[in-house]
Amino acid sequence: MYPSRFRYEAPHSLDEAIGMLRDGGDYAKVLAGGQSLVPLMKLRFAAPELVVDINNVPGLAYHRADPDGTLRIGALTRHADLERSELLRTTQPTMAAAAPLIADPIVRNRGTLVGSLCHADPQGDWASVVLSLGGSVVAQSPRGKRTIPMSGFVTGPFENVLDPDEIAVEAVIPPARGQRAGGYLKLERRVGDFATVGVAVAVEISDGSVVTRAGIGLTGVGGSTIVATEAAAVLTGKPLTPESIGRAADLAAAAARPRTDHRGSAEYKRHMVKTFVERILAGSNRSYDNEAERAA
Amino acid sequence: MTMVYDDLGDEATRDVPLRRIKFTINGAKKVAEVEPRLLLAHLIRHGLRLTGTHTGCDTTNCGACTVLVDGSAVKSCTMLAVQADGHDIETVEGLATASELHPLQEGFREEHGLQCGFCTPGMMMAAKALLDANPDPTEEEVRWALSGNLCRCTGYQNIVKSVLWAAQKLRSQAAE
Numbered sequence: 001m002y003p004s005r006f007r008y009e010a011p012h013s014l015d016e017a018i019g020m021l022r023d024g025g026d027y028a029k030v031l032a033g034g035q036s037l038v039p040l041m042k043l044r045f046a047a048p049e050l051v052v053d054i055n056n057v058p059g060l061a062y063h064r065a066d067p068d069g070t071l072r073i074g075a076l077t078r079h080a081d082l083e084r085s086e087l088l089r090t091t092q093p094t095m096a097a098a099a100p101l102i103a104d105p106i107v108r109n110r111g112t113l114v115g116s117l118c119h120a121d122p123q124g125d126w127a128s129v130v131l132s133l134g135g136s137v138v139a140q141s142p143r144g145k146r147t148i149p150m151s152g153f154v155t156g157p158f159e160n161v162l163d164p165d166e167i168a169v170e171a172v173i174p175p176a177r178g179q180r181a182g183g184y185l186k187l188e189r190r191v192g193d194f195a196t197v198g199v200a201v202a203v204e205i206s207d208g209s210v211v212t213r214a215g216i217g218l219t220g221v222g223g224s225t226i227v228a229t230e231a232a233a234v235l236t237g238k239p240l241t242p243e244s245i246g247r248a249a250d251l252a253a254a255a256a257r258p259r260t261d262h263r264g265s266a267e268y269k270r271h272m273v274k275t276f277v278e279r280i281l282a283g284s285n286r287s288y289d290n291e292a293e294r295a296a
Numbered sequence: 297m298t299m300v301y302d303d304l305g306d307e308a309t310r311d312v313p314l315r316r317i318k319f320t321i322n323g324a325k326k327v328a329e330v331e332p333r334l335l336l337a338h339l340i341r342h343g344l345r346l347t348g349t350h351t352g353c354d355t356t357n358c359g360a361c362t363v364l365v366d367g368s369a370v371k372s373c374t375m376l377a378v379q380a381d382g383h384d385i386e387t388v389e390g391l392a393t394a395s396e397l398h399p400l401q402e403g404f405r406e407e408h409g410l411q412c413g414f415c416t417p418g419m420m421m422a423a424k425a426l427l428d429a430n431p432d433p434t435e436e437e438v439r440w441a442l443s444g445n446l447c448r449c450t451g452y453q454n455i456v457k458s459v460l461w462a463a464q465k466l467r468s469q470a471a472e
Contacts (some may be wrong), residue, residue: 001354002301007312008332008378031376039356040372042335051332053379080368103445106359106422109368110375191443192357 003041010053014060014140014167015051022165024050030167031055032075035103035111036119042159060169063087069175075115075168091180092173093284094202098129098184104192118168120154123194125153126219127225128178129184130171130198139200147172151190157223177213178206181284185276189263195220196263199252199276203284209239216248216277222257222270231255231277233249240281249277317381322345322390323471329376334371337361339377340387348388348417352446359445362418369425371444388417391424399465400424400458409458411449418445423459431467435460 011017021028027049031037054060060076065087066190073082082088083099102108102116102125108127116126117137127150136149144284150295154160162168186195204212214235216228231251235244258269314329323346328343339351340363352360354373361372364386367467391398400420403409408417413456419442426441431442438459447455 002335002338003333005312005331008315008376010378010381034376034379035356035374038335038376041333042354042373053376055379076439104359105441106369106371106444107356107374110370133456200470 001042003007003038004044004258005045006041006048007050008053008264009050010056012056013057014054014057014169016092017054017057018140018142018165018167020052021167024048024052026164028052028164030118032115033078033111035107036115036121042068054167061161065091068176071173071175073113073173075112075170077112077114079103079111079113079116080105080213082113086145092133093180094129094132094182094184094200095173096183098200100187101125101184101186107271109274109278112192114168114171117150117153117171118160118162120156120158120159122222122224123220123223125184125195125198125200125219128198128200128219130173131225131227132202132215132217133183134202134213134215135173137168137169138172139166140169145169151227154224176204178204178207180204183283185280186210187272187276188271193268194263195256197221197269197272197276197278199273201277201280201284203235203281205240205284206254211235211238211240212246216252218252218256218273220258220263221273226255226257228252228255235281245278245281248281249274252277313360315378315381315456317378319383319385321385322387325348328377329360332376332378333393334377335373336363336365336375336380336385337372339380340372340385343377346387346389350417352418357446358418359422360415360418362421362445364421364425367425367428369422369444374396386424387419388420390457391420399462399469400427402465403458403460403462404455406421407457407461409450410457415447415449417446419447419455419459423462426459427466431463431470433460433463438463 009020029048031051031053060074062074063077079102088096113126116124131149136147137153138147184200186198200217202215206212215233215254218226218233231248234247253270253274256273258266260266318327337351347424352358356374363372381412422445438456
C-alpha cells in the first residue's frame with residue numbers, strides 16, 4: 001500500500017510551517033510521528049494534498065516542569081521519551097503508567113503524545129490520561145497562541161477544533177494541589193492492539209490525606225473518550241476509603257457506554273471499568289500511605 | 297529512482313515534484329530522487345534492492361520491516377522515504393561483515409530462533425536496538441523490546457533465547 005500523491009514540505013521553523021498550512025488550506029496535514037497519519041494515508045482514509053513534516057522544526061522535542069509544577073510536552077516528544085522519563089516517573093503516576101502501554105515499543109519510538117491527541121481516535125490512550133489530569137493543548141497560528149482545554153479539544157471521532165492553519169505545539173498538564181496518585185490500566189488482546197478497555201485515574205491528595213482533585217477518563221468504551229465526572233466527584237473533599245473507591249468505580253462503570261464486539265461483551269467491558277478504577281485507586285491509597293509513612 | 301504505481305484515476309491531476317534526499321544506509325552514503333509518497337520500506341527494497349527488510353502486514357503491526365533510523369527501531373512501512381533525508385539507516389544487511397556473522401545472527405542459528413524466517417530481519421533489528429542500549433537485558437526486557445514484532449512460527453521462546461545468546465556473546469567480546 002502507498003498513499004495517494006501529495007506535496008511534501010519539511011520546514012525548519014514553526015512560522016514557516018504555519019505559513020505553509022495557511023497556504024495549504026483544508027488539504028494540508030501536519031506530520032509529526034506519523035504512526036497514525038501514515039497508515040491512514042496508506043489506507044486512503046486520508047488523502048491530503050500537502051503534508052507539512054515538522055520533524056525538522058527545532059525546539060519541539062521537550063517535556064519539562066515549570067517552577068510551579070505545570071508540565072509541558074512539546075509536539076515532537078515521542079512516547080518513548082515519556083516512557084523513559086524520570087520526571088514522569090517521579091511526578092506523574094498516571095502518565096508514567098500509560099506511556100509503556102501506548103501501541104508497541106517500535107511505534108513508541110516515533111509516535112508523539114501531541115499527535116495522538118490531535119488524531120482524536122476514540123480508542124486513543126493519551127486523551128483519557130490528559131483528560132483525567134485536566135490538561136490542555138496549546139495551538140499556534142498566524143493569529144498567535146491559544147490554549148484549548150482537552151475537554152473541548154476533540155469534537156468527534158478523528159476531529160478536533162484546530163483551524164487549518166493551526167499547529168498543536170504543546171500539551172500542558174496543570175500543577176497538582178497536593179501529592180499526585182493514580183494510574184492507567186489497559187486491557188488489550190495483544191501488544192499494539194487498541195484497548196478493549198482503558199482507564200485513567202488521576203487524584204491529588206493534600207497533607208490531610210484529603211482528595212483535592214480527581215479525574216477519571218475512559219478509553220474504548222464509547223464512541224469517544226469518556227470523562228467520568230460524577231465518579232470523580234464522589235472522591236473529592238474526603239480521604240480515599242473503600243466506600244468512596246467502590247462508589248467511584250460503580251459510577252465510572254455507569255458512565256461507560258461500551259458496545260459488544262469482537263473484543264468483548266458490553267457487560268464485560270463495563271465490569272472491567274469498575275475493576276480498573278478499584279485497582280488503581282486501591283494502589284493510589286497504598287502508595288500514598290507508604291509516602292506518608294516514609295515522611296513520618 | 298523510478299517507481300511504477302497503479303493508476304487509480306484519482307491522482308493523475310496531481311503533479312508533485314520529486315525530492316532529492318541524501319542518507320546513509322549500512323555505512324554507505326546515498327542520494328535518491330523520490331516521490332514524497334514513497335515509503336521507506338519501498339525505497340530500501342525496490343530502490344536499493346536490499347530485500348532483507350521484509351514487508352509483512354503493511355499496517356504497522358507486524359514489525360517485519362523494522363530498520364534502525366539513527367539507531368532507533370522504526371517500522372519502515374510507516375515512515376516516508378523523504379523523511380530519511382539526512383539520517384542514518386541500518387538494515388539487516390548491515391549486521392554481518394564479509395567474513396563474520398553478527399552475534400545476533402549467530403544467536404538465531406545457535407538457538408534455532410527462526411523457522412520460516414519472515415519476521416527474522418525485523419526481530420534482529422529490534423533486538424539490535426535493545427542490545428545497543430542495554431547490553432545485559434533480562435528475559436523480560438527482551439520480550440518487552442520485541443513485543444512490536446510478530447512471529448507466527450516459533451512461539452517466541454527461541455527468539456528470546458537467541459537474543460540472550462547474542463547479548464552474552466557481545467558482552468564477552470566487549471570484555472576481551
